Amino acid sequence: MRIGLVGTGNIARVHAEALLSLDEPVELVGAVDVDAERVRDFAGRFGIPAHYTDLDRMLAQTRPDLVHVCTPPGAHRASARTALAAGVSVLVEKPPTLSLAELDELAAAQGESGPWLATVFQHRFGSGARRLRALLHSGVLGRPLLAVCHTTWFREQSYFDVPWRGRWETEGGGPTMGHGIHQMDLLTAILGEWTEVSALVRRQARRVRTEDLSMAHVSFANGAVASVVNSVLSPREESYLRFDFERATVELTHLYGYGDDDWRITPAPGFEQPVLDAWKAGETGHNSGHRAQFSAVVRALRAGAAPPVTAGESARTMRLVAAVYASARTGRPVRPAELGPGSAFYERMSGDDPDWITDPTGDRP
Numbered sequence: 001m002r003i004g005l006v007g008t009g010n011i012a013r014v015h016a017e018a019l020l021s022l023d024e025p026v027e028l029v030g031a032v033d034v035d036a037e038r039v040r041d042f043a044g045r046f047g048i049p050a051h052y053t054d055l056d057r058m059l060a061q062t063r064p065d066l067v068h069v070c071t072p073p074g075a076h077r078a079s080a081r082t083a084l085a086a087g088v089s090v091l092v093e094k095p096p097t098l099s100l101a102e103l104d105e106l107a108a109a110q111g112e113s114g115p116w117l118a119t120v121f122q123h124r125f126g127s128g129a130r131r132l133r134a135l136l137h138s139g140v141l142g143r144p145l146l147a148v149c150h151t152t153w154f155r156e157q158s159y160f161d162v163p164w165r166g167r168w169e170t171e172g173g174g175p176t177m178g179h180g181i182h183q184m185d186l187l188t189a190i191l192g193e194w195t196e197v198s199a200l201v202r203r204q205a206r207r208v209r210t211e212d213l214s215m216a217h218v219s220f221a222n223g224a225v226a227s228v229v230n231s232v233l234s235p236r237e238e239s240y241l242r243f244d245f246e247r248a249t250v251e252l253t254h255l256y257g258y259g260d261d262d263w264r265i266t267p268a269p270g271f272e273q274p275v276l277d278a279w280k281a282g283e284t285g286h287n288s289g290h291r292a293q294f295s296a297v298v299r300a301l302r303a304g305a306a307p308p309v310t311a312g313e314s315a316r317t318m319r320l321v322a323a324v325y326a327s328a329r330t331g332r333p334v335r336p337a338e339l340g341p342g343s344a345f346y347e348r349m350s351g352d353d354p355d356w357i358t359d360p361t362g363d364r365p
């Protein structure tokens with residue numbers, strides 16, 4: 001598997017380290033960045049034989065099977081489009097695009113038997129998440145009734161000094177799009193299709209163009225309801241997911257990645273034996289993270305199959321993000337069917353007006 005990287009900043013280093021640690025045979029054949037010095041240093045550090053400031057040249061000269069897109073979100077679409085047009089599959093960092101319209105455009109550029117577009121949502125890939133999905137589908141936990149999905153993180157003002165952060169046109173949104181999307185993706189990976197969202201957003205304390213917190217109530221087709229909070233204002237940081245099933249509560253508490261010990265299960269009275277037996281017999285041993293997802297992506301591609309997380313799956317999560325903004329903007333519940341072509345929130349996460357989130361102090365950033 002010949003792999004190229006586009007964008008050689010912070011997360012690209014995590015990608016390179018994870019790729020070089022895989023059991024599957026992979027070769028890093030080329031790297032691209034608009035910053036010539038950065039890409040040269042990056043290639044030297046990871047032993048990558050060729051580096052470029054132009055993606056077309058990298059594709060033509062190194063002929064990769066797969067390209068990892070690690071640029072800021074505003075550049076995802078163009079890089080992914082170029083690679084797909086050259087017949088090369090793409091694994092793009094979250095959020096995959098700035099909008100649902102852009103994501104549909106990339107999905108349409110896929111071929112039936114490849115090239116494919118996959119999105120990095122690494123928290124689906126720890127054994128804890130896979131074990132929970134298996135238990136849910138086995139029926140041992142009973143029906144899902146209630147969920148809590150909190151991304152309460154802390155980012156100081158200086159974090160937003162990076163020019164692409166905190167702006168609709170380059171980051172696509174605030175903590176809903178950029179941070180909580182990880183937990184919301186895992187929420188939907190477990191609970192499936194969502195049917196309605198009621199939300200509010202605020203710009204409470206940071207000088208940004210987007211929100212710095214959002215809160216939402218989400219209904220799911222299976223009858224479950226979830227409370228979602230996304231914040232970059234929370235000094236005690238946590239990523240917290242809680243699922244209350246008929247026969248057990250399952251909780252995950254971590255920050256940027258989890259292992260088996262970060263999960264906790266509490267059976268309902270009378271169900272201790274079957275629930276705990278099933279939990280202990282489930283899959284263990286794999287932390288969430290880029291390495292776990294890359295391994296699954298490489299295995300799928302080598303088998304000639306579409307790699308996880310498919311464009312369709314990431315679209316469900318991106319629609320949930322768009323619904324939070326659309327509901328907060330319109331002040332009413334939003335359903336997925338309202339977010340198709342023709343909706344302002346299909347075209348861009350900010351909808352019809354990039355300045356609709358007002359600052360409580362009255363200041364504009």
Ligand SMILES: NC(=O)c1ccc[n+]([C@@H]2O[C@H](COP(=O)([O-])OP(=O)(O)OC[C@H]3O[C@@H](n4cnc5c(N)ncnc54)[C@H](O)[C@@H]3O)[C@@H](O)[C@H]2O)c1
Pocket residue numbers: 006007008009010011012032033034035038070071072073075079093094095120122162178
């Ligand atoms: N999955 C995760 O846990 C996780 C964590 C952090 C960041 N991310 C995502 O990774 C992406 C990159 O974030 P980062 O923190 O590494 O950013 P960064 O600013 O550190 O790095 C981005 C790099 O891309 C380069 N670049 C910009 N435009 C380019 C273009 N058109 N072509 C080639 N290179 C280009 C920049 O010069 C820079 O070197 C974002 O989408 C972010 O949301 C994901």
